[in-house]
Amino acid sequence: MIRIAAVGDVHLGEDAHGRLRPALERLPQHADVLLLAGDLTRHGTEEEARVVAAEFRDLGVPVLAVLGNHDYHCDEVSALTQILTDAGIQVLEGDGVVLPVGGLRLGVAGVKGFGGGFAGKCGSNFGEPEMKAFVGHTIEIADKLRSALDSLSCDTRVALMHYAPVPQTLHGEPPEIYPFLGAYQLGEAVDATGTDLALHGHAHMGSERGVTPGGVRVRNVAQPVIRSAFTVYGLEAGTGED
Amino acid sequence: MPGPDDTEAPQYRAARLRRALAEDTRTAELGVQVTVRGEHVYLSGSVPSRQRKEELDHVLHEKEPGTRVHNDVRVVEAGEPGEPEVIE
Numbered sequence: 016m017i018r019i020a021a022v023g024d025v026h027l028g029e030d031a032h033g034r035l036r037p038a039l040e041r042l043p044q045h046a047d048v049l050l051l052a053g054d055l056t057r058h059g060t061e062e063e064a065r066v067v068a069a070e071f072r073d074l075g076v077p078v079l080a081v082l083g084n085h086d087y088h089c090d091e092v093s094a095l096t097q098i099l100t101d102a103g104i105q106v107l108e109g110d111g112v113v114l115p116v117g118g119l120r121l122g123v124a125g126v127k128g129f130g131g132g133f134a135g136k137c138g139s140n141f142g143e144p145e146m147k148a149f150v151g152h153t154i155e156i157a158d159k160l161r162s163a164l165d166s167l168s169c170d171t172r173v174a175l176m177h178y179a180p181v182p183q184t185l186h187g188e189p190p191e192i193y194p195f196l197g198a199y200q201l202g203e204a205v206d207a208t209g210t211d212l213a214l215h216g217h218a219h220m221g222s223e224r225g226v227t228p229g230g231v232r233v234r235n236v237a238q239p240v241i242r243s244a245f246t247v248y249g250l251e252a253g254t255g256e257d
Numbered sequence: 258m259p260g261p262d263d264t265e266a267p268q269y270r271a272a273r274l275r276r277a278l279a280e281d282t283r284t285a286e287l288g289v290q291v292t293v294r295g296e297h298v299y300l301s302g303s304v305p306s307r308q309r310k311e312e313l314d315h316v317l318h319e320k321e322p323g324t325r326v327h328n329d330v331r332v333v334e335a336g337e338p339g340e341p342e343v344i345e
C-alpha cells in the first residue's frame with residue numbers, strides 16, 4: 016500500500032513559523048510522500064515562501080506541491096518556486112514525477128487548475144476577451160494536466176491540483192460561487208488518464224469526499240476541511256498501468 | 258470606501274465588508290462569511306490562527322467603528338491526523 020499524506024490551504028504568513036512542524040515531525044511513520052495542494056502562503060510573497068520552505072523541508076519523505084491562487088497574488092511565482100525548490104519541495108505545474116515507493120511506482124502530476132464551473136453550469140469560451148481569457152486559462156491548464164498524467168509511467172497515478180475537479184467536494188460552499196472554485200475540465204482530464212486519486216484544496220468550507228463522473232475518488236484536503244496538519248490516504252495497488 | 262448609512266441595504270453592506278476582508282492585505286481572507294442583522298455583523302468560516310481571527314475584528318472596527326462584530330470564525334486545527342482512509 017502507498018501512503019499519501021496531503022494538505023492544502025495552509026496559508027502560512029510571515030508570523031506562522033512552526034505552526035505545522037510539531038505535527039509533521041513524525042510524518043515518515045504516517046506516510047511515504049507529502050502532497051501540498053496550493054495556497055501555501057497568504058499573499059504569495061518571498062518572505063512567506065521562506066516560512067513555507069522552513070515548515071516543509073527535511074521531513075524525511077518527498078514533498079511535492081502545486082501553487083494556489085493566494086500564491087499568485089503578488090506575481091512572484093518564479094521566485095516562490097525557486098525558494099521551495101531550494102528547500103527540496105518540488106513544485107508541479109503541468110508536469111509530473113514518478114517516485115519509487117516500496118517496490119511500486121507512484122506517479123503524481125500537478126497543476127494549479129482554475130475556475131469555470133461544472134457541466135451545465137459553467138462559463139463558455141465565447142464573447143468578451145475577458146470571458147475568453149478566463150475560460151481559455153481553464154482549458155489550457157486542464158490540457159496540461161491531461162498530458163502530464165498521460166506521460167507518467169507508473170503503477171499508481173495521482174492528480175494534484177488546487178481548484179476542484181468535481182462539485183461534490185464543494186458541498187458546504189455557497190453554490191453561487193462554484194464557478195470560482197473549480198472546473199469540470201479538470202475532472203475530464205482525471206477521467207481520461209487512468210488516474211487513481213485526485214486531490215485538491217481551495218474550497219475551505221467544502222467537503223472531503225467526492226467522485227468523478229468516471230468513478231475516480233476525489234478528496235478535498237484543504238486544512239479547514241480535514242481539520243489537521245495533514246491527512247493520509249492508503250492506496251492499494253493501482254489500476255493505472257503504463 | 259463609504260461607511261454604513263441608513264440607505265445602504267444590508268445585503269450590499271455584507272458584500273462590501275466581505276470584500277474588505279478579502280482585499281485588505283492584513284486579512285486577505287476570501288472564505289469568511291459576513292452576515293448583517295441590523296447593527297450586528299456576524300462572521301463565520303475559518304482562519305489559520307488566533308492572530309488571523311483577531312485581525313478580522315481589527316479591520317472591521319477600523320472600517321466601521323460603530324459596528325457590533327460577532328466573530329464566530331473557527332481557528333483551524335493543526336494536529337496529527339487520525340486513522341488513514343484506505344482507498345482500494
Ligand SMILES: [Fe+2]
Pocket residue numbers: 024026054083085217218219
Ligand atoms: Fe485557500
Ligand SMILES: [Fe+2]
Pocket residue numbers: 054083084085177216217218
Ligand atoms: Fe485558493
